[in-house]
Amino acid sequence: MTMDASNHRRVPLGVxxxxxxxxxxxxxxxxxxxxxxVVPRGGGxxxxxxxxxxxxxxxxTRHMNRVLAIDPQSRTAEVEPGxxxxxxxxxxxxxxxxFGPDPSTHSRCTIGGMIGNNACGSHSVAVGTTADNVLALDLLTRDGRALRADPGGSGLPDGLRxxxxxxxxxHAALLRTGMPKLPRRISGYALDRLLPEHGRDWARALTGSEGTLAVLTRATVRLLPVPAARALAVIGYPDESSAAEAAPGLLPLRPLTLEGxxxxLIGGPDPGRRAAAGALLPRGGAWLFAETGGDTPAEARARAAALCRAAADGAVAGTVVEDPTAQRSLWRMREEASGTATRAADGGEAWPGWEDCAVPxxxxxxxxxxxxxxxxxxxLRGVPYGxxxxxxxHVRIDFDLLTAPGVARYRAxxxxxxxxxxxxxGSLSGEHGDGLARAELLPxxxxxAVVDLFHRFKDLWDPGNGLNPGVLARPDRLDDNLRFTPLPREPVPVxxxxxxxSGDFSAAVRRCVGVAKCRVNDPGTGVMxxxxRVTREERHSTRGRARLLHEMLAGEVVTDGWRSTEVRDALDLCLSCKGCRxxxxxxxxxxxxxxxxxxxxxxGRIRPAAHYSMGSLPRWLRLAAALRAAPPANAAARVPPLAALAKRLGGIDPGRDIPPLPRAPLHRRPSVRAVRRPVAGIAAEAAAARGDGSGPRAVLFPDTFTAFLSPEAGEAALRVLGAAGVRTSVPREPVCCGLTWISTGRxxxxxxxxxxxxxxxxxxxxAGLTITVAEPPCAAALRSDLPELLHDDPRAETLAASVRTFAETLEELAPEWDPPRVDRPLVGQTHCHQHxxxxxxxxxxxxxxxxxxxEPLTGCCGLAGNFGFERGHLEVSAACAEERLLPAVRAADPGAVLVADGYSCRLQIAQLGPRDGRPARHLAEVLADALPADGEDPGRKG
Structure with missing residues (x-):
């Protein structure tokens, strides 16, 4: 709670x-x-x-987060602030x-926070600001007295009103002439709303007061009808100034949005995202997103087409997007700009501070x-949008907030x-309030004279300056309380x-700018x-953990550095799903x-038992295979006292079942022996690949999970690749991606x-061979973790670039091959590392x-490698699975195929899912079962 999404940091006594x-x-x-x-806080x-x-x-957000009433007739709602x-x-x-106002953080910001900041959003040209949609506020004063703010102020104490x-x-004349008339004037207190001609609207006057006057307990807000159909006109211009100049001319056509x-900003720093995003956009160096509504799709489309025609003179291109999925993808680009703008393609950092100025x-x-x-x-550099x-x-600017000269330039x-x-x-703030960033400059x-009225108004409500001091009235300096000030100036060894x-862990932690997409409650929006979503505790969000790491580096609140138990405990429930990546x-x-x-x-210390058992899993499984210990190990696991002892010694949760070992690992299966050459060793395989072209084209990487826990998936992959004409070998010498040691920090x-x-x-x-990995987290470890850990070896990047999933190998090496038809519905899970x-x-x-x-579900199964097996994690692991995966499996049609390429996902379904005899399988197994028998036409081969 020391930080929000700004450049500032203040340390509270408690929460x-x-x-x-x-x-x-x-x-x-x-x-x-x-x-x-006292400081009220919503989504932060x-x-x-x-x-x-x-x-x-x-x-x-923890408790006072209820919708108390919806009245469809009056189109109003009563809500708590969270x-x-x-x-x-x-x-x-x-x-x-x-509820009309929809800032880009609409999936996690609170109504109370929106009222505090007078938030707006992309639809404000049609629906106005939050203040335009607030009817009454139930409040508590600094000392806990209840009152109600509404037009006329009848619910206020007589003396205060x-x-x-x-x-x-x-000071009516001053307020009538000294408050700019523009749609996005958010700065300062809205004292002009208390003028008689505005109905002395106390609810609107207090909206945007940033928690400095009273504390909200309940709000009565206006609701608006939803258009039956929507279309999106996307209009391209040479640059953002051209788009900005064109915008006012389109307002008479009454679009629902007019965003630039x-x-x-398209796609952020990731090249893949940029390419995907660019494919949805017409030509141009900048765009206006103009949404339209209508009673029918045809009506919405016609209005969007009219906007494109009206913009034709100054625009370079325009298109109407009707598909809802494509519209969501385009809006995602716009809504994520506040995050993507913080990192330039060249790795440069940019920051808020002058994020939302508004002019006519x-x-x-x-x-x-x-x-x-x-x-x-x-x-300085910055990319305007908004x-x-x-x-x-809106704009993020590459301020240097780490050095004294940089901070001085920020101030100037x-x-x-x-x-x-x-x-x-214009107004210094057009949406997010003045806060610590701009209030000093309100004069x-x-x-x-007007600013003095703000101070006097604050004194009426909070004479002791106990509500959010330093904000709006008698503000702190804008360069005080910067969150970067206590961070180390030199990179820490990592x-x-x-x-x-640039190899700087502090810079990596600074990536979290606090926009809190990790706090979205809907599990259907991604993995993170x-x-x-299970605990609803800030410290168990990606943002909360990043903030704790920030405090660890700062050394003021968290004082014991890498040995911190606070940071360790917050990271304990991180599933290492990589969804945030x-x-x-x-x-x-x-x-x-x-x-x-x-x-x-x-x-230098004794680690938890799970780090030695599951963290060294490849070593133990290889040893068990060498000793041919599967039958006695499986028998022991079925004896409750022996199983309990093994789980206790291994740091495994007592509620978990120890998964059985296959009778023979992958390297002893006939299918693997068939593809191995008489001459042993990697060198022989490489020489064959370079030779007459009859050698292998791909290598099936024998990852630990496929080789020793689920060899049937590896056999199936070999069979399908062979049917597709992809000559595949399996290395004789042990290889490993290191995933289990990474996840336990070894x-x-x-x-x-x-x-x-x-x-x-x-x-x-x-030699040009493709490294095919059947297990998604192992493929991800080779593609990302290996080059990041072995960053001193240029071969690491080369190996990472050669890694392919099972499906990618087929697509690249056998593009003409027709897979066997399964023709059945599918239910399953895309592994979080694959996502x-x-x-x-x-x-x-x-x-x-x-x-x-x-389509398989997107999310985390909750097992997440060693996480779901570690002592004390079963409850969270099961709760993650119950969000989407297990309900979908239980509701699956009897004829559906359960597909999960990750061993963890399959094991979670087996242990926590319905015991109906249907196992989840790797996609390779499903295809292998559908291959024709020997002698039948296997289909075209590439």
Whole structure:
């Protein structure tokens, strides 16, 4: 709770999660009695610093998060402050209603936070700001007294209401002339809403007060009807200034959105994402996203086409997107810009601070040109985007906030930009509030007289300055409390290479900018973050763990560095699913950070038992195979006292069953003996590949799980590859990706294992063979972890580039082969490491060609290698599986095929799923079973 999504950091005394309004009132009274400041907090996605604070932070997301009532007739809802905006919308959806404002964090920001900041969103040209959709607020004062703010102020104490009206009336002329009239004026207090001509609307006046006046307990908000159909006009322009200048001319056509973004933001720093994103867009260097609605798809399409026609003179291209999936992909680009903009393609870092200035829409094009010139003058870079229809611009700028000269330049630029915004008739904040980032500069916008009224208004409500001090009224300096100040100035010694962060672990941790996509509750949106969705505790989110690592590096709150038990305990429930590596807009890789931490934390000390048992799993399984110990080991596992003893010694949760060992590992199976050449060794395989062309084209990597726990998957892969005409060999010498040692933080051992693998496979890679890996997490480890751990060996990248999944091998080496038709529905799970690192495009195409209908679920099965077996993890592991995977398996049609390429996923289904005799299988097994018998036509071979 020391940070939000801003550049700022303030350390609180503690966090209180009140259960109801009475609980909150008691907490406020105690804090008031002891002179302890209080800061209300919602989702913590504020980017101006107002959700950080000293004293006590009030977290409403844990308990005060209910939708209390929906009234379809009056189109209103009553909600508690911790309600997630999208959860309110999902409850209102059956009535055809929605809460209109939708900031880019709509899937995790709270209604209370939106009211505190007067948040807006992409649809504000049609629905207005949060203040335009708030009808009444139930509040508690600093000392815990209850009151209600609504038009007229009848629910306020007479003295407070009358004093507020008197203050406004005494300075009515100043408020009528000194408050800019523009759609996105969010800065300061909205005192002009208390003028008689505005109905003395106390609810609107208090919206946007950033928790500095009172604490919200309940809000009555307006709901709006949802269009029956939507279309999206995407209009390309040469640059963002051209798009900005065109936007006002399109407003008379009443689009639902008018958003602008440039080429620099498309897909973020990841080349694959950029390519996929670019395929959806028309020509241009910048685009306007103009959404339209209608009673029918034809009506929505016609309105979007009219926007394209109206824009034709200045645009270079335009298209109407009707497909809902394509629309979601385009909106995802726009909504993730606040994260992707923090990392440039060249690895440079960029930060908020001047994230949402707003000017009159007609001035936006001229303002952007002046803004670009100001950036050049200060030697800075930034990519503007945002709500062009409202004249509101978002931007992340490459401020140097780590050094004193860099901070000085940040301060100088801030003053110059504030003056530029004011010169264009704008507001310092157009959406996210002033917070710690801009409040100091409010006199430049309003003048001293209006700002003095802000201070006096604050004093009416909070005379002791106990509510969010330092924000809005009598603010802290904008360069105080910067979160980077306590970080180490030199890189700390680490094991991984962190190639995207120049080898600097601190820079890797700084990737987390706090936009909190890891706190999305919907498991259907991706893999990240399964432990958060189960526990709903901030420390078990990707963001929470990154913040703890930040504090560990800072050394002020977490003082024992790598030995920290607080960090260790927070990382304990990280499943190392790597979902954040792909789902986080800036690619935070908590699995790698966890492995790095465990490496240092346990250095020179006795580790937990699971690190020796499951962390050394390849070693033990290889030994068991050599001793032909499968039958006695399986028999012992069926004897309860012996099984309990083994689990106790191995650090395995007593509720888990020890999986049986196959009678023969992969290397002793007939199919493997058949593809091995008479001459043993890697060198012989490489020589054959270089020879007459009759040698192997691919190598089936005998990963630990396939070789020793699920050899039937390896046999099936060999059979299918052979049927497709792909000559495949299996190495005789042991090779391993090092995954189990990585996941338990034994990185020195992992490096030795990987280096041996690199030595043995490099000749095959140099000979042009494809390294095919049936087990997705092992393929991911070879493709990502190996080059990051062996960053000093250029062969590591070469090996990583040669790794393919089973489906990728078929697609590349046998593109003309027709797989056997299965023609059955499919239920299953895409392994989280495949989702995060490898992608499943080839798998999707292969399944489609085989007639397997339906899509595997995206998520984490909860077993996650050693995680689900470690003592104390069973409850969380099972809860993760119960989110989507197990319900889908139970509901599967009797004729459906259960497919899961990851051994962990198959084992989780076997141990926790229905005992109906249907095992989950690798895709290779499903295809192998459908191959024709010997003598039948096997299909075309490439």
């Amino acid at each position: 209180v999660a009140p259960r109801d309004a009475d609980d909150l009132a008691a907490a406020l009274a105690i804090c008031h009695e002891h002179g302890v400041p 996605t504020s980017i101006a610093g107002q959700a950080t604070g000293v004293g006590v932070v009030l977290d409403f 309600v997630i905006r999208d959860e309110l919308c999902s409850i209102a959806a059956p009535h055809g209603l929605v 009358d004093a507020g009206h008197a203050l406004v009336d005494a 973004m440039s080429q620099d 829409p007609a001035r936006l094009g001229a303002y952007l040109r002046d803004f670009r010139a100001l950036l050049r003058e200060h030697g 709500h062009f229809g409202d004249g509101c611009v 630029f801030s003053g110059d930009l504030a003056r530029l915004v004011v010169s264009h008739g 430049l916008m309003y003048g001293d 094991a991984f290479g962190y190639p995207g962060d 973050c399964p432990s958060w 792909s789902d986080c807009p800036v690619g935070v890789d908590m699995a790698t950070y966890k492995a790095e931490f465990l490496h240092h934390h346990w250095a 990185l020195d051992t992992a490096r030795r294992v990987q280096r041996r693998t690199l030595e043995r496979l490099s000749p095959l890679v140099e 995060a690192v490898l992608g499943d495009t080839a798998d999707r195409r292969l399944r489609e060609r085989a007639g397997l209908t339906g």
